[in-house]
Amino acid sequence: MTVSVVMNGSSNGGTRVSEATRQRVLKAAKDMGYTPNAVALALRGQRTNIIGYYTGHESLDVHDPFIATVLNGLQQSCHHHHQDLLIFGSFERSSVDDIYSSLAGGKIDGLVVLPTPKSPVMDKLLNSHLPIVCIANSQPETPSVVVDDCTGSYLLAQYLVDKGHQRVHYRADALTHTSTVRRRDAFLQAATELGLTLTVSNESSDGHITRREVELLTQSAPEERPTVVVSWVDSHAYVFIEDCEKLGIRIPDDLALAGFDGVSLGVRPAYKLTTVHAPWLDVAATAVDLLMDLIDGKEVEREIMLPVELLIGDTA
């Protein structure tokens, strides 16, 4: 139709339209409240202008301030790129193939992923032809946007030493996320270099204090007892605080505590945590930028690393 030509600027094949007709078309369109059909457009152009977000974790809990920050960043950046954002949340008891179909079924042009280690879905996704950008946890073959986990751990270790701490307990996680490992390894190395005495736990993936830790913090000889605990991630630190409180361990009087993430909370929390601030909003936004380039067939960097900074609170 002539209509198509006038609606879009596609004067490609030397096709031009008289001003009269042009106006006539435009008016008609407005009168009938015409809105182009996005689905037909998508089928035609092999492009939906929707980008997806997927987390390997069982379900997406928006209450988690980290997730909230990521979502905010994605959303803002999507808007900026005139893309819509599709949230893939809970995939409880769905088969790998089902999940894969949902994701790769053509509804979205690309996917921002918060990867989990060793997930079959993740493997299948990363081997698919769907453009993918990972955040937070760097993935070997996939463009990833991460924060400078190593520097963060170094800053923290240095700060704790400056504050006079000598014995520190580091809480990693059983799950071997790239970021968990990077943070832990860097912290251990920094601690060693700075002459700190270390204990490390790799248990409990929900952040609660373990029996071993209770022993360490309440039963061990005072001169061997850690004076500060470092959690690989803030969310676990907050859980840990509550547990300590129940045990009568006061933070920071009896024990200092630090975390990693530094995302802003909706309301003021009971404890202002000393932590490493990572710019998750920017990470998410950058991931979308990268994804757009990827979709447009451009070459992109394999890993982009954003800087972090120490955020001194009341807990250490």
Place this chain on the structure above:
Amino acid sequence: MTVSVVMNGSSNGGTRVSEATRQRVLKAAKDMGYTPNAVALALRGQRTNIIGYYTGHESLDVHDPFIATVLNGLQQSCHHHHQDLLIFGSFERSSVDDIYSSLAGGKIDGLVVLPTPKSPVMDKLLNSHLPIVCIANSQPETPSVVVDDCTGSYLLAQYLVDKGHQRVHYRADALTHTSTVRRRDAFLQAATELGLTLTVSNESSDGHITRREVELLTQSAPEERPTVVVSWVDSHAYVFIEDCEKLGIRIPDDLALAGFDGVSLGVRPAYKLTTVHAPWLDVAATAVDLLMDLIDGKEVEREIMLPVELLIGDTA
């Protein structure tokens, strides 16, 4: 193709397939990693299996625990109905027509809306043929899922009276959301019935304390001064607390405070607010249920109201 017939159960036109062919097709599909194209399906079936969420507020701040709860509810319910969830967040400096096109362009089958009063986009939407369900704020002509604002206010008023309060300051909002008005009117009536002395403010839409309120709470004669403040919504109550703290007004020692919403926070807040708990997760989930019925052409109730309960914290 025979293929289509075997993939779907559509033995409609008396069409049956031999087991041999069936298996051959299935195998071929698996071998080539075939996944049906969602866009083509959508074009064909006039159904995308995507539902949207839109808030009239300028931008969608996921940090807001209320929004987070709603998002969680939507997400869970969408998953349950095998729908995907599309988030329409910030629409800053987009024209009404652009926003409308995004929303009504056929990408989604229906929309869950958190309405704002007197928005041109909202009007256009509510008059469109897109299936819509509103949450939180009841909308005259549109199916809405809300909470029992009136009972909430009554419960709160009664509780405060039981605690011995006699003078209360109620903080409404300049914006006349349906829920704001319902809560306020019910509270005023309850207060009157219970013989409370009332002051009311309708100012400040960001929750910060106003000059008038500072005067009321610090300058007025002690025997006229309110002993408790009620905020129409928790988020404003939290902001108000911080302001009070800066002014040296201690909560709850100098002044009691209550809110409305009672959503759970990611981490323990500095103050455990006395409030009315509204089941926003269920509201969101129910909204999706309703929307699905609407999309399927069924008749739905005009307004569904979910019960609330008093949640006693430390601030009142």
Place this chain on the structure above:
DNA sequence: GTGAAAGCGCTAACAG
């Protein structure tokens, strides 16, 4: 300067 035709991937109805 305008209109007709093909095709994006899929399915429902109908012939063969």
Place this chain on the structure above:
DNA sequence: CTGTTAGCGCTTTCAC
């Protein structure tokens, strides 16, 4: 029991 056809709403190429 299997294959062909038409059409969902749109754009692009190419005759007229």
